[in-house]
Amino acid sequence: MTAGAPGPVDDSDAKGGLRAALGGLTTRGRSFLAAGTAAAVCAYVLGQGDLLRVGLLLAVLPLVCVTVLYRTRYRVAGSRRLSPSRVPAGSEARVHLRMDNVSRMHTALLMLQDRVPYVLGPRPRFVLDRVEPGGVREVSYRVRSDLRGRYPLGPLQLRLSDPFGMCELTRSFSAYDTLVVVPRTEPLPALRLAGESSGHGDGRQRSLALAGEDDIIPRGYRHGDDLRRVHWRSTARYGELMVRREEQPQRARCTVLLDTRRIAYEGGGPGSAFEWAVSGAASALTHMVERGFAVRLVTDEGAVVPGEGADGFTGSPQESADAVGLMMDTLAVVDHSDGGGLSRAQEVLRGGGDGLLVAFLGTLDEEQAALVARMRQRSRRAVAFVLDGDDWAGGGPGPGPGPAMPGHLRLLREAGWTAVTVRPGAELARLWQQAGQGDPGAPAPAAGAAGVPGGWS
CATH class of the missing domain: 2.60.40.10 (Immunoglobulins)
Structure with a gap:
């Protein structure tokens, strides 16, 4: 046979x-x-x-x-x-x-x-x-x-x-x-960061020709280009039809940080804190790409996905679908790391000071909380979803607000973070909208609530 x-x-x-x-x-x-x-x-x-x-x-x-x-x-x-x-x-x-x-x-x-x-x-x-x-x-x-x-x-x-x-x-x-x-993904509400626009909004165009005619960066003619943009001097120099590339959109950026330290999570299985964090990171990545952001995934070990280029952000919108697939494939097999700190992630984040930072963190001690607090820079909006290990290990008091603010959350908020505590049974969509309100200590709004001004996207 x-x-x-x-x-x-x-x-x-x-x-x-x-x-x-x-x-x-x-x-x-x-x-x-x-x-x-x-x-x-x-x-x-x-x-x-x-x-x-x-x-x-x-x-x-x-x-x-x-x-x-x-x-x-x-x-x-x-x-x-x-x-x-x-x-x-x-x-x-x-x-x-x-x-x-x-x-x-x-x-x-x-x-x-x-x-x-x-x-x-x-x-x-x-x-x-x-x-x-x-x-x-x-x-x-x-x-x-x-x-x-x-x-x-x-x-x-x-x-x-x-x-x-x-x-x-x-x-x-x-x-x-x-x-x-x-991982499972959750649809998230479209909230807008106050004073900025999502993706490609107004104020996100930059000119590449700031010093006159000689500094214009030309490119090859493409079918459908306006003939009024033909740059004749470059056409004569290169021997082919060239057009002016006067403006280039600068996409808003978002970095999703996933804490995978073994010591930061308790328990295992589909309902564990670690699986909630992985699913939350996948939902945030998918949502931000749909909003037009250039995104990247960073782990506590300093790994950057998709990793193309110097900063690791996704490329053009046409390439975002492949990049999302690569990040989802990475999250499909991500496991606990044996590291005890977030210093490698800080080294990666130190290079870029702009964009939105969304972090999914496990249990933090004072040293790691201070390290995370320094990750936020003045030009960066930072939101942290912190999973309390004690609550998840014992089943937790439920998705409602906790009785008191832990010291590490207070440290993050004093550094400018929007820090939200995640307890067993919490829905990411509600926590996402709660963080967008700018009042992380308030109870999460009911499902289907109207958009909240001053949010973030």
Whole structure:
């Protein structure tokens, strides 16, 4: 038999050839072989010719099935398609399998099996009836995981059996695919930072030609450009049509800081504080990109995603979708770090002093709180969602306001941060709107409340 993915690949001589085929004898085949051998030995000892013929028949039948099945040549091509290949935790994805018989003969009864991790559900198995030459069979199954991560699917396995059920041979395809389960995201309200505009608003254009005609930066002519912008001097110099590039939009920036220190979080599982922080970072990144911001993800270890360029922010709006996918893939597999501090993150943030900083932090001691306080610079608006480890470890008092302001929160607010305490059961959308009000100590507004002036976006 020949198997492949997506094209046929010959592996009929794998795993020791005929010896491996003998290892494919089923319980029925082994029983027939043992019974026939025993009958033949007894017949020889007792001199019973009829019993000898019966014993030989019982022993030869499974061997004949093994030989016929082993020498059968099927050319089967298989492929797999994920729809979609990236899903939020708790959502389902469908896996489509396609089998093509590219040989000139009918196949026997086939059993198709796909290997999947146990967290995605039971291993799917399908029985395919005889496939005609050039025929196609398509089947599908669903997978679902409440745990984010990257999960390999495959390789596909085909099990071929004889009509008597004496032998089963298994052939594996070589290709496999990967399902990425990303953190859940929450839609966030569109709030505006007082005195500034989101994304590309007014006041965010800068001139690249400030010193007269000679300092204009030209670029090549593109279809649809206004001919009145043609720069003839540069056209004559470069030998091709050039146009003035007089203005370039400067996108607003947002940095999302995720604290992954192991000592900063208690517990584990989908409902833990760490998973809430990862999901919150994913929601903030998605929201800010939709608002037109150039974004980047920074962890406590100093890693920057997407990491392109000197500052690591996303590029043009057209590239933002790929950048979001890269950041979501990173968040899908992010785990606790063994570091004890946020100094590496501070080194990264020290380079850029503009833009919005949104931080998702675990438990902070006085030293780390002072370090975080210094991350905010005068030209930067900073918002911190702090997960109290004691509340999350014991179930917490609920999403309502706490009785007193911890010292680390007071330190952050004195440094100009908008610091919000996150307790078990809290919804990020309400905390987001609460932070936009500029009064983090106030209770979160009810769902569906009207926009609040003086917010941030």
